[in-house]
Amino acid sequence: MAKRRGQKYEQIIEAAVKVIAQNGYHNSQVSKIAKEAGVADGTIYLYFKNKEDILVSLFQEKMGAFIQKIEDELAGETSIEEKLLLLIVMHLQQLEADHSLAIVTQLELRQSNIELRNRINEVLKGYLKLIDTVILLGIKEGLFSEDIDVRIARQMIFGTIDEVVTNWVMKEHKYKLVALAPSVHRLLLNALRTK
Amino acid sequence: MAKRRGQKYEQIIEAAVKVIAQNGYHNSQVSKIAKEAGVADGTIYLYFKNKEDILVSLFQEKMGAFIQKIEDELAGETSIEEKLLLLIVMHLQQLEADHSLAIVTQLELRQSNIELRNRINEVLKGYLKLIDTVILLGIKEGLFSEDIDVRIARQMIFGTIDEVVTNWVMKEHKYKLVALAPSVHRLLLNALRTK
Amino acid sequence: MAKRRGQKYEQIIEAAVKVIAQNGYHNSQVSKIAKEAGVADGTIYLYFKNKEDILVSLFQEKMGAFIQKIEDELAGETSIEEKLLLLIVMHLQQLEADHSLAIVTQLELRQSNIELRNRINEVLKGYLKLIDTVILLGIKEGLFSEDIDVRIARQMIFGTIDEVVTNWVMKEHKYKLVALAPSVHRLLLNALRTK
Amino acid sequence: MAKRRGQKYEQIIEAAVKVIAQNGYHNSQVSKIAKEAGVADGTIYLYFKNKEDILVSLFQEKMGAFIQKIEDELAGETSIEEKLLLLIVMHLQQLEADHSLAIVTQLELRQSNIELRNRINEVLKGYLKLIDTVILLGIKEGLFSEDIDVRIARQMIFGTIDEVVTNWVMKEHKYKLVALAPSVHRLLLNALRTK
DNA sequence: TATGAATGAGACTTCATTCAT
DNA sequence: CATGAATGAAGTCTCATTCAT
Numbered sequence: 001m002a003k004r005r006g007q008k009y010e011q012i013i014e015a016a017v018k019v020i021a022q023n024g025y026h027n028s029q030v031s032k033i034a035k036e037a038g039v040a041d042g043t044i045y046l047y048f049k050n051k052e053d054i055l056v057s058l059f060q061e062k063m064g065a066f067i068q069k070i071e072d073e074l075a076g077e078t079s080i081e082e083k084l085l086l087l088i089v090m091h092l093q094q095l096e097a098d099h100s101l102a103i104v105t106q107l108e109l110r111q112s113n114i115e116l117r118n119r120i121n122e123v124l125k126g127y128l129k130l131i132d133t134v135i136l137l138g139i140k141e142g143l144f145s146e147d148i149d150v151r152i153a154r155q156m157i158f159g160t161i162d163e164v165v166t167n168w169v170m171k172e173h174k175y176k177l178v179a180l181a182p183s184v185h186r187l188l189l190n191a192l193r194t195k
Numbered sequence: 196m197a198k199r200r201g202q203k204y205e206q207i208i209e210a211a212v213k214v215i216a217q218n219g220y221h222n223s224q225v226s227k228i229a230k231e232a233g234v235a236d237g238t239i240y241l242y243f244k245n246k247e248d249i250l251v252s253l254f255q256e257k258m259g260a261f262i263q264k265i266e267d268e269l270a271g272e273t274s275i276e277e278k279l280l281l282l283i284v285m286h287l288q289q290l291e292a293d294h295s296l297a298i299v300t301q302l303e304l305r306q307s308n309i310e311l312r313n314r315i316n317e318v319l320k321g322y323l324k325l326i327d328t329v330i331l332l333g334i335k336e337g338l339f340s341e342d343i344d345v346r347i348a349r350q351m352i353f354g355t356i357d358e359v360v361t362n363w364v365m366k367e368h369k370y371k372l373v374a375l376a377p378s379v380h381r382l383l384l385n386a387l388r389t390k
Numbered sequence: 391m392a393k394r395r396g397q398k399y400e401q402i403i404e405a406a407v408k409v410i411a412q413n414g415y416h417n418s419q420v421s422k423i424a425k426e427a428g429v430a431d432g433t434i435y436l437y438f439k440n441k442e443d444i445l446v447s448l449f450q451e452k453m454g455a456f457i458q459k460i461e462d463e464l465a466g467e468t469s470i471e472e473k474l475l476l477l478i479v480m481h482l483q484q485l486e487a488d489h490s491l492a493i494v495t496q497l498e499l500r501q502s503n504i505e506l507r508n509r510i511n512e513v514l515k516g517y518l519k520l521i522d523t524v525i526l527l528g529i530k531e532g533l534f535s536e537d538i539d540v541r542i543a544r545q546m547i548f549g550t551i552d553e554v555v556t557n558w559v560m561k562e563h564k565y566k567l568v569a570l571a572p573s574v575h576r577l578l579l580n581a582l583r584t585k
Numbered sequence: 586m587a588k589r590r591g592q593k594y595e596q597i598i599e600a601a602v603k604v605i606a607q608n609g610y611h612n613s614q615v616s617k618i619a620k621e622a623g624v625a626d627g628t629i630y631l632y633f634k635n636k637e638d639i640l641v642s643l644f645q646e647k648m649g650a651f652i653q654k655i656e657d658e659l660a661g662e663t664s665i666e667e668k669l670l671l672l673i674v675m676h677l678q679q680l681e682a683d684h685s686l687a688i689v690t691q692l693e694l695r696q697s698n699i700e701l702r703n704r705i706n707e708v709l710k711g712y713l714k715l716i717d718t719v720i721l722l723g724i725k726e727g728l729f730s731e732d733i734d735v736r737i738a739r740q741m742i743f744g745t746i747d748e749v750v751t752n753w754v755m756k757e758h759k760y761k762l763v764a765l766a767p768s769v770h771r772l773l774l775n776a777l778r779t780k
Numbered sequence: 781t782a783t784g785a786a787t788g789a790g791a792c793t794t795c796a797t798t799c800a801t
Numbered sequence: 802c803a804t805g806a807a808t809g810a811a812g813t814c815t816c817a818t819t820c821a822t
Contacts, residue, residue: 008807026308030792040808045793111306113221121365149378152359156382159358160351167350170316183344187351191386203781225817226784235783237819246817398786416698419812430787435814501696503611511755539768542749546772549748550741557740560706573734577741581776593802615796616805625804627798636796787819791812798808 009047011037013061016054021100025108030054052112056119059109062101066094067126074130080138084189087134089181091161096168096177106162106169131157135192144192157188204242206232208253216295220303225249250307251314257296261289262321269325275333279352279384282329284376286356291363291372301357301364326352330387339387352383399437401427403451406444411490415498420444442502446509449499452491456484457516464520470528474579477524479571481551486558486567496552496559521547525582534582547578594632596622598643606685610693615639640697641704647686651679652711659715665723669774672719674766676746681753681762691747691754716742720777729777742773 015037020028030051034041048054070090077083095102109120131154138144144153164184168177210232215223225246229236243249265285272278290297304315326349333339339348359379363372405427410418420441424431438444460480467473485492499510521544528534534543554574558567600622605613615636619626633639655675662668680687694705716739723729729738749769753762 024309029790041792041810042794042808043806046806051792107309107312111308113306114219114302117302148382149375151362152375152378153382155358155362156351156355156379159354159356161354163350163354163357164347167346170313180344180347183347184351187343187348187386190388190390191382193385195385195390224815229784236785236817237783238781240818241781414699420814421812431789431813432787432815433785436785441813497699497702501698503696504609504692507692538772539765541752542765542768543772545748545752546741546745546769549744549746551744553740553744553747554737557736560703570734570737573737574741577733577738577776580778580780581772583775585775585780614794619805626796626806627804628802630797631802783820783822785819785821787817788815789817790815794809794811796808796810798806799804800806801804 006047008037008039008043012039012044012047012054013058016058017062017098017100017104020108021103025111052116055109055112055116056123059105059120060123062105063123063127067130069094070127071130074134080134080141080143081189083134083137085181085185087131088161088184088188089178092165092177092181092184095165096173099173102165102169102173106166128154128158138192143194145194148192153192156191160184160188201242203232203234203238207234207239207242207249208256211249211253212257212295212299215303216298220306223303247307247311250304250311251318254300254304254315255318257300258318258322262325264289265322266325269329275329275336275338276384278329278332280376280380282326282352283356283379283383284373287360287372287376290360291368294368297360297364297368301361323349323353333387338389340389343387348387351386355379355383396437398427398429398433402429402434402437402444403448406448407452407488407490407494410498411493415501442506445499445502445506446513449495449510450513452495453513453517457520459484460517461520464524470524470531470533471579473524473527475571475575477521478551478574478578479568482555482567482571482574485555486563489563492555492559492563496556518544518548528582533584535584538582543582546581550574550578591632593622593624593628597624597629597632597639598646601639601643602647602685602689605693606688610696613693637697637701640694640701641708644690644694644705645708647690648708648712652715654679655712656715659719665719665726665728666774668719668722670766670770672716672742673746673769673773674763677750677762677766677769680750681758684758687750687754687758691751713739713743723777728779730779733777738777741776745769745773 012033016028016033019033019036023032030044031041033054034044037044044054048057070087073086073090074083077086095105110117112120132150135144135148135150135153135157139146139148139150161184164180165177168175168180207228211223211228214228214231218227225239226236228249229239232239239249243252265282268281268285269278272281290300305312307315327345330339330343330345330348330352334341334343334345356379359375360372363370363375402423406418406423409423409426413422420434421431423444424434427434434444438447460477463476463480464473467476485495500507502510522540525534525538525540525543525547529536529538529540551574554570555567558565558570597618601613601618604618604621608617615629616626618639619629622629629639633642655672658671658675659668662671680690695702697705717735720729720733720735720738720742724731724733724735746769749765750762753760753765
């Protein structure tokens with residue numbers, strides 16, 4: 001099986017997001033995904049090595065685009081403050097724009113086994129590096145304190161945004177997520193800013 | 196089945212922590228836990244309604260003690276700064292003291308289904324309230340800004356500590372966890388403090 | 391899974407022989423065997439490691455008894471001629487007495503993969519050694535020529551009897567198998583006898 | 586689908602022998618044979634009705650040539666003894682000359698289902714008739730005993746040679762096969778010869 | 781209370797065959 | 802003639818839970 005891209009590849013990824021968001025990770029049989037994608041069960045295996053590969057690919061595709069977008073936007077901003085705000089806004093925005101994807105990334109994909117989790121983390125590394133870049137730039141420009149432990153700061157930024165999104169998902173998207181960006185931004189900026 | 200404490204009840208809980216930490220959530224069969232606990236498979240069902248109930252009970256027992264300890268200690272402290280530091284230190288300390296438990300709470304139990312996750316969150320509420328108390332007290336005493344969104348602040352505090360612990364677990368406990376408390380404390384305090 | 395013996399173990403073996411003889415090797419699903427044995431599918435796996443293990447065990451059990459019987463009888467006979475006749479008669483007799491077993495050993499079990507075939511051959515070794523013993527004794531007593539290549543002689547004896555049985559099975563047991571023993575005996579004896 | 590010979594037909598047959606000898610019967614998918622033959626999967630079905638048809642055709646082609654050769658050679662010989670020797674020698678020789686084919690005929694094709702086995706036996710009939718001819722001629726000429734049961738004698742001859750070849754294949758061709766011909770010949774001749 | 785043998789539902793994946801191009 | 806992407810049926814095995822002892 002050489003991995004192939006193509007229309008069906010996309011169809012299956014989209015179907016997987018939808019089916020997993022709707023039925024939960026452990027109740028998302030390959031046959032269900034195939035049906036939703038409008039292909040035969042066996043066709044899945046022409047595009048993916050196995051079921052787990054669907055999930056990893058899903059995360060790679062979606063997260064890849066996610067990171068790329070943020071990266072592109074960040075390049076345009078000049079001030080650190082705005083860079084941080086933009087990062088938060090876009091993170092929240094992209095997940096708010098796709099409820100199914102939010103459910104999958106915040107809840108369902110975390111039910112996977114450790115091995116899959118590690119592969120997901122591999123993909124996440126790109127995003128974490130982006131965060132590091134902003135922190136380091138902030139320190140360099142004197143906006144953030146030199147004493148900051150970059151690793152801990154990154155864990156704070158990611159941990160905070162992630163927790164905010166997860167709470168929103170578990171509250172079943174009952175409120176506007178992006179609206180929380182300013183509060184989050186203020187807190188994180190405060191945390192890092194030189195006093 | 197009337198739930199009942201007893202020596203075997205404890206034995207099974209401890210066995211579950213050990214087995215899950217060692218074998219992973221999805222490879223921790225009831226029979227394995229029973230064997231580790233030194234009881235027959237059927238005996239499990241005299242003490243727990245089903246497998247999920249073992250996990251919820253595990254979390255309740257361990258987290259209950261966890262929260263209680265923190266609550267007790269916090270009562271003794273006077274300054275907000277020290278209360279926050281204590282909360283962080285104890286959170287890290289307790290998990291660092293029990294690697295198996297850390298693996299189970301940070302990684303394995305998150306592989307459970309949504310329903311179980313909700314029941315776990317129910318247990319977590321006690322801890323989150325504790326955090327809220329500290330924040331509200333800080334605001335009341337004028338140490339923390341009045342503009343703070345308490346919910347977001349709580350999510351930042353919990354999200355940050357949780358992310359720090361998870362990273363430590365995934366790095367296989369290669370460094371001292373409590374040693375990170377001051378850094379975490381400084382960042383979080385900064386975030387909340389009136390400027 | 392520690393292999394257990396017991397009533398169910400026997401039941402499953404017998405059911406397997408019957409089902410395989412009736413439906414053919416490749417159409418004998420575990421569920422079919424379980425049903426015939428009057429146990430649940432899962433029960434099979436309390437007694438056998440996997441499906442292949444049923445087949446190997448089946449062969450070991452049946453062939454073990456088969457060889458044992460022949461060995462016991464042979465011990466009683468004195469003359470080589472009669473030993474050889476007895477071996478042929480018992481081989482034919484035992485398979486004629488159990489048509490299902492004959493179908494399974496002559497046709498169905500040979501459809502198994504090489505690995506299983508090797509394990510089956512391992513069991514067969516006991517029988518082949520028995521044949522060797524007769525040949526060597528015959529040579530020692532001067533009845534059989536010293537020039538005989540024991541290995542080839544053994545292959546002739548086994549190959550001939552096996553072919554005779556297989557033909558009988560494929561002709562659907564239309565004639566008396568043991569009735570052929572004298573003819574087979576005469577030919578094989580002639581082949582080996584000093585001239 | 587009118588069956589038709591042609592370059593590709595041969596290619597596919599040769600590919601099947603090679604693939605089956607290398608990968609085993611149950612691991613020889615149509616796609617693997619197609620790839621080895623250098624044609625598309627679908628092309629197989631322009632030359633063969635289905636997968637089984639490849640195997641039967643393979644056996645027919647190879648065995649047909651096999652029998653023809655032996656038949657031709659036998660015609661030239663005058664004495665019965667030499668005819669029998671020739672038959673043995675050629676049988677061993679042809680399989681020794683093509684290890685892949687030997688593996689396929691002695692081991693792999695026997696893993697096929699009963700139906701296929703029957704069709705293979707159909708092809709074998711030509712060979713068995715050839716053996717019968719030699720036996721009958723021997724009896725007619727007074728070299729072989731009149732008491733001989735021709736069917737049993739044929740089964741002995743074929744069973745013996747077949748067993749000898751199978752043992753050679755399973756010992757992974759570690760010794761010279763044709764070298765065994767004299768021993769086999771002596772035994773079989775002895776068996777049949779008038780005393 | 782305690783045991784542990786027995787149950788049986790449920791899903792991933794393979795691969796021979798087809799057919800539109 | 803030739804291709805190869807797509808199909809979809811079908812089977813082994815695991816493991817939470819029960820219940821007779």
